[in-house]
Amino acid sequence: MNTDITALLEIDWAKILPFALPIIFFNLLLIGVALYDWFKRKDRIAAPYAWLAAILLFQSLGPILYLVIGRKVIRHDYSRETS
Amino acid sequence: MTNFYTLTQTELAEAAKEYKFIWLTLFFVILGVTQPLINNYMDVILENVGGADGITIEPNRPVPSSGEVLLSTISGQFNQIGLIILIISFMGLIASDRNSGMQDFILTRPVAIPSYLLSKLAGHWLISMFAIAIGAAVSYGYTIFLFGSFSFSDFLLFLLMYSLWILYVISLAILISTFIKGPILIAVTTIAVSIFLILIKSFNHLVFQLSPGGVLNVAENQLLPGGEVNHFSILSCGVFIVFNIWLAKINLNKQ
Numbered sequence A: 001m002n003t004d005i006t007a008l009l010e011i012d013w014a015k016i017l018p019f020a021l022p023i024i025f026f027n028l029l030l031i032g033v034a035l036y037d038w039f040k041r042k043d044r045i046a047a048p049y050a051w052l053a054a055i056l057l058f059q060s061l062g063p064i065l066y067l068v069i070g071r072k073v074i075r076h077d078y079s080r081e082t083s
Numbered sequence B: 001m002t003n004f005y006t007l008t009q010t011e012l013a014e015a016a017k018e019y020k021f022i023w024l025t026l027f028f029v030i031l032g033v034t035q036p037l038i039n040n041y042m043d044v045i046l047e048n049v050g051g052a053d054g055i056t057i058e059p060n061r062p063v064p065s066s067g068e069v070l071l072s073t074i075s076g077q078f079n080q081i082g083l084i085i086l087i088i089s090f091m092g093l094i095a096s097d098r099n100s101g102m103q104d105f106i107l108t109r110p111v112a113i114p115s116y117l118l119s120k121l122a123g124h125w126l127i128s129m130f131a132i133a134i135g136a137a138v139s140y141g142y143t144i145f146l147f148g149s150f151s152f153s154d155f156l157l158f159l160l161m162y163s164l165w166i167l168y169v170i171s172l173a174i175l176i177s178t179f180i181k182g183p184i185l186i187a188v189t190t191i192a193v194s195i196f197l198i199l200i201k202s203f204n205h206l207v208f209q210l211s212p213g214g215v216l217n218v219a220e221n222q223l224l225p226g227g228e229v230n231h232f233s234i235l236s237c238g239v240f241i242v243f244n245i246w247l248a249k250i251n252l253n254k255q
Helices: A013-041 A048-057 A061-068 B002-017 B020-040 B042-049 B066-089 B095-099 B102-107 B113-147 B152-179 B183-200 B214-223 B232-254
Strands: none
Touching: A013 A048, A013 A061, A013 B020, A048 A061, A061 B020, A061 B066, B002 B020, B002 B113, B020 B042, B020 B066, B020 B113, B066 B113, B066 B152, B066 B183, B066 B214, B095 B102, B095 B183, B102 B113, B113 B152, B113 B232, B152 B183, B152 B214, B152 B232, B214 B232
């Protein structure tokens, strides 16, 4: 992951935007699908906030891994059964 | 036969409930869009974000033909990272059934093992080819927009051959999941075997050409004619698929 933020300021956006746009759009759509599912299930899955960070920070691989693995790992919540 | 249709339908319904159609398609579209764009705008990208002062790109370098770009999309993106994600997405196709007890439930009904296995094969093949076909079509659109025209019938033939390879990978995953219990281990083994098959397919010997990966040679020849291809590898790939399913059936019978 590139963490040098200042490089973003030097980019000639007008030149790079036309072809970066579809890639950014589809990536945002993928993140949106993953986030929608995360909001529905965040009380049931294990380590929900770690998965939220994974979805938001890792480009395209994070949402996929969440949708394949994360949403199926259900938390064992024994406290709820007794109450 | 009705069992087969019902099981395939449940497979597809499950995938739709997991949004698999949406995100797998999105992923392949991202892969398909990225490669032609990077190929075309490499100099702009290097100039702006590369931090590459002093690197010059030959201004009169040969522009790749659209066939070459499509080939690099498929063999560089779909067949590596795409294949890995695809296999991870169906690593639990039999293991999760077994762990939840669903397999015992299905197989104690009057359902023949072949129709159970074939429904898995058909269901996951339809899901994967839906995603791959849309991703490849978007990639095709971008490629002819940026690099010039390419015959659509060749592209369709290529997709047909490539779908055979995907069918083989799914049958391999089914076979391996009858041997191994854990889903992660199944995914790793399947990925290792299929990458190995992709590696050995390009050796110029009859044994390697008739290996299951040989059908990829035929597929790539549709995009970029010229190499030696053995059309019998289509047949041999089919034989390998049937063999995998047969072996998986014997294995399930034993358990």
